[in-house]
Amino acid sequence: MGFVIDVGKCTECKRCVIACSLAKTGVVRMRSSRIEIRPNWPEVPEIRLCRHEDCEGQPCIEACPVGAISNVDGVVLIDGEACIGCGACETVCPYHAIRIEDGKAFKCDLCGGDPACVHECVTGAIEYREVAE
Amino acid sequence: MTGSMSDRILRIDLGAKTSSLWAVPDDVRAYLGGIGYGVKILSDEVDPSIDPLSSENKIVLTVGPLTGTSVPMHAQTCLVTKSPLTGTILNSYAGGFLGPEIKFCGLDGIVLEDAAAEWSILLIDDASVRFESAEAIVGATTDEAEAYVKETYGADYRTLSIGPAGERAVAMAGTFSETRAFGRGGAGAVLGSKRIKAIGVRGTGGVATADPGAMRALTAQNMEVLRGARDDQYSLIGVFSKYGTGGGMPLVQGHGALPTKNHTYGSFDGAERIDGPFFEENLYTRRIACFGCPIHCGRIHKFSGADGGDLWGRGPEYETMFSLGSNLLNGNPETLAEANRLTELYGVDSLTTGVTIAWALEMAEAGELSAPGMDLKFGDPDSVLGLIHAICTREGIGDTLAKGPREAALELGQGSLGRAMQVKNSGFAAWMPRRMKGTGLAYATSNRGACHKRAPIGAEIVGAVDMDSYEGKAGLVIEIQDTVNAVFTLISCRFHEFVTDHEVYPKLVAAATGRAVSWSEMVTLGERIWNLEKLFNLKAGLTRADDKLPKKCLEPVLGETSQSSVIDEAKFEAMLDEYYELRGWDSDGAPEPRKLEELGIGDYAV
Numbered sequence: 001m002g003f004v005i006d007v008g009k010c011t012e013c014k015r016c017v018i019a020c021s022l023a024k025t026g027v028v029r030m031r032s033s034r035i036e037i038r039p040n041w042p043e044v045p046e047i048r049l050c051r052h053e054d055c056e057g058q059p060c061i062e063a064c065p066v067g068a069i070s071n072v073d074g075v076v077l078i079d080g081e082a083c084i085g086c087g088a089c090e091t092v093c094p095y096h097a098i099r100i101e102d103g104k105a106f107k108c109d110l111c112g113g114d115p116a117c118v119h120e121c122v123t124g125a126i127e128y129r130e131v132a133e
Numbered sequence: 134m135t136g137s138m139s140d141r142i143l144r145i146d147l148g149a150k151t152s153s154l155w156a157v158p159d160d161v162r163a164y165l166g167g168i169g170y171g172v173k174i175l176s177d178e179v180d181p182s183i184d185p186l187s188s189e190n191k192i193v194l195t196v197g198p199l200t201g202t203s204v205p206m207h208a209q210t211c212l213v214t215k216s217p218l219t220g221t222i223l224n225s226y227a228g229g230f231l232g233p234e235i236k237f238c239g240l241d242g243i244v245l246e247d248a249a250a251e252w253s254i255l256l257i258d259d260a261s262v263r264f265e266s267a268e269a270i271v272g273a274t275t276d277e278a279e280a281y282v283k284e285t286y287g288a289d290y291r292t293l294s295i296g297p298a299g300e301r302a303v304a305m306a307g308t309f310s311e312t313r314a315f316g317r318g319g320a321g322a323v324l325g326s327k328r329i330k331a332i333g334v335r336g337t338g339g340v341a342t343a344d345p346g347a348m349r350a351l352t353a354q355n356m357e358v359l360r361g362a363r364d365d366q367y368s369l370i371g372v373f374s375k376y377g378t379g380g381g382m383p384l385v386q387g388h389g390a391l392p393t394k395n396h397t398y399g400s401f402d403g404a405e406r407i408d409g410p411f412f413e414e415n416l417y418t419r420r421i422a423c424f425g426c427p428i429h430c431g432r433i434h435k436f437s438g439a440d441g442g443d444l445w446g447r448g449p450e451y452e453t454m455f456s457l458g459s460n461l462l463n464g465n466p467e468t469l470a471e472a473n474r475l476t477e478l479y480g481v482d483s484l485t486t487g488v489t490i491a492w493a494l495e496m497a498e499a500g501e502l503s504a505p506g507m508d509l510k511f512g513d514p515d516s517v518l519g520l521i522h523a524i525c526t527r528e529g530i531g532d533t534l535a536k537g538p539r540e541a542a543l544e545l546g547q548g549s550l551g552r553a554m555q556v557k558n559s560g561f562a563a564w565m566p567r568r569m570k571g572t573g574l575a576y577a578t579s580n581r582g583a584c585h586k587r588a589p590i591g592a593e594i595v596g597a598v599d600m601d602s603y604e605g606k607a608g609l610v611i612e613i614q615d616t617v618n619a620v621f622t623l624i625s626c627r628f629h630e631f632v633t634d635h636e637v638y639p640k641l642v643a644a645a646t647g648r649a650v651s652w653s654e655m656v657t658l659g660e661r662i663w664n665l666e667k668l669f670n671l672k673a674g675l676t677r678a679d680d681k682l683p684k685k686c687l688e689p690v691l692g693e694t695s696q697s698s699v700i701d702e703a704k705f706e707a708m709l710d711e712y713y714e715l716r717g718w719d720s721d722g723a724p725e726p727r728k729l730e731e732l733g734i735g736d737y738a739v
Binding site: 015027031123 | 201340349356360419425427445
């Protein structure tokens with residue numbers, strides 16, 4: 001299973017961002033979202049989101065000086081307790097999918113395998129499914 | 134703090150360069166938000182007799198209880214001010230992302246007071262305000278002004294701007310926000326009179342709700358309804374989703390109701406080259422949405438520019454396909470796209486601009502109007518584009534046209550007033566009063582002039598009521614005006630109400646804010662707001678004579694499919710009498726004291 005992203009279908013409505021922030025913080029707050037839609041007007045936007053298993057090398061894990069990031073059954077997770085907010089992971093992430101606020105790094109945790117963002121995308125720009133090899 | 138509302142409004146004194154947070158008092162909170170807040174605040178604080186371009190005018194930007202929440206199709210911001218185009222109180226709307234950003238600032242609105250001494254950029258970060266010089270972007274297009282704000286101060290600012298038209302007090306100048314516009318009523322000229330070239334808004338907060346569980350459930354239900362409508366090719370929502378708002382043009386054309394050649398004909402031979410499906414199928418198209426909207430009726434297209442490079446343009450909306458297309462006999466998609474782009478870059482409302490140009494072309498055809506160096510003709514790209522340039526730079530004939538269709542006709546004289554398709558100096562929207570009698574009454578009675586947002590368009594165009602009949606239309610128009618004002622307190626997108634059961638709105642308000650309000654109370658609130666607007670306009674000097682359609686409506690529409698439709702003056706006046714009576718107004722259109730008492734706004738009597 002993995003994210004399948006077709007940025008050409010993205011209308012920049014940000015329902016994914018709204019759903020993510022609600023799922024993770026209980027309020028609609030764009031800066032708390034684990035998925036980000038960065039406009040590149042008038043061209044298609046950039047969708048910033050962790051690819052987990054599909055990320056080659058998962059450099060954030062290596063970069064973390066305190067071992068706060070790990071791959072648990074294919075899901076890359078940050079241990080918020082252990083994180084020191086140094087930003088090393090943010091710097092190396094090839095998908096610009098890690099953000100830092102209040103001294104802690106945060107990113108997509110796949111919502112336990114059923115990502116909230118995907119349900120809200122009406123155009124199919126983000127899907128989470130098996131990908132044919 | 135009540136759920137999704139912060140109960141704080143940011144007041145900015147542009148003259149003193151100071152700002153303060155205003156705790157929204159209970160008598161304002163009773164108006165829920167959106168248009169309610171705007172009309173209440175302007176009615177309380179601005180003398181209706183002032184010159185709209187004087188420093189005494191204010192601009193009230195408001196959001197509502199559902200702005201910035203998970204509920205779809207509540208992206209719009211409401212702007213209320215006294216209009217320099219119509220001389221009435223104005224409510225104007227723009228979608229996009231500005232409204233939610235105001236909410237993320239922890240604000241329910243922003244009030245701009247007085248005027249700046251020099252051209253300025255306002256930067257609003259949460260509740261703090263900075264003034265920056267706009268010297269570097271005076272004269273810039275809306276796109277350039279907004280790009281400047283993002284490049285200079287931060288890409289994450291949501292922006293609002295005026296173009297050269299707003300700087301030059303063109304009466305129909307709009308205020309633009311990224312891909313969207315406050316088009317109607319000349320708010321851009323008001324912002325220009327305050328010497329505000331651009332505004333950046335950046336909020337770091339979140340929007341909480343009173344009952345998150347209920348919000349989640351209601352959002353899911355509403356999304357299911359919208360997904361269904363979106364996938365339904367027979368639903369207007371489905372058509373807008375697939376083709377943009379221009380997707381409905383073939384239907385209107387089929388009814389002989391597409392205003393053509395300054396409303397002379399009801400159908401246009403070139404329509405199939407300028408409608409939504411044409412643009413979608415013949416140009417590279419990106420579908421774009423406002424905050425949280427699954428319908429994405431917005432479009433941007435890529436063209437080949439004159440120099441062979443890529444040229445991006447926002448897709449013309451249906452109303453613009455009329456105003457700069459069929460109504461000018463312009464069946465050239467490139468000219469339409471270029472004209473649409475020019476109105477956005479200069480920052481003018483494409484509707485009233487096109488309607489004014491159509492009038493000028495008719496007068497030129499009749500030999501009553503000429504412009505040195507221009508050969509004015511319907512269907513001629515140079516005339517269309519040339520007059521947009523002239524209006525927005527106020528050069529030559531453009532200086533007259535920049536005052537709006539009624540004022541331009543009064544200046545020209547020669548009996549031309551009856552050929553200007555306007556009410557209260559605001560141009561007709563893309564719907565023909567002669568074909569659709571209720572829509573005609575809605576144009577005549579609208580508090581902001583020739584408005585289609587509160588007209589029985591849907592019922593008339595799909596045949597739910599007889600479009601040609603005067604029967605029962607007064608009551609129908611009142612019901613729609615009050616209903617739409619009710620949902621505009623939440624600033625629901627007009628299309629949201631097409632498919633959403635009205636009883637859902639009070640549930641959404643309760644889940645978002647914890648406040649109990651019934652749908653019938655909301656409709657009464659809509660009526661209260663309508664009456665407050667009317668009282669403002671009466672105090673501004675408007676009379677029954679302003680609730681009138683132009684004389685051209687007394688001549689039959691030409692063209693086979695339009696069935697020689699015409700407005701019968703006696704029947705129309707009788708319908709207007711009936712409308713006033715049902716409203717509880719006297720025969721001059723002034724609300725009776727009893728009606729005002731019933732609505733609890735007796736203090737506002739003229």
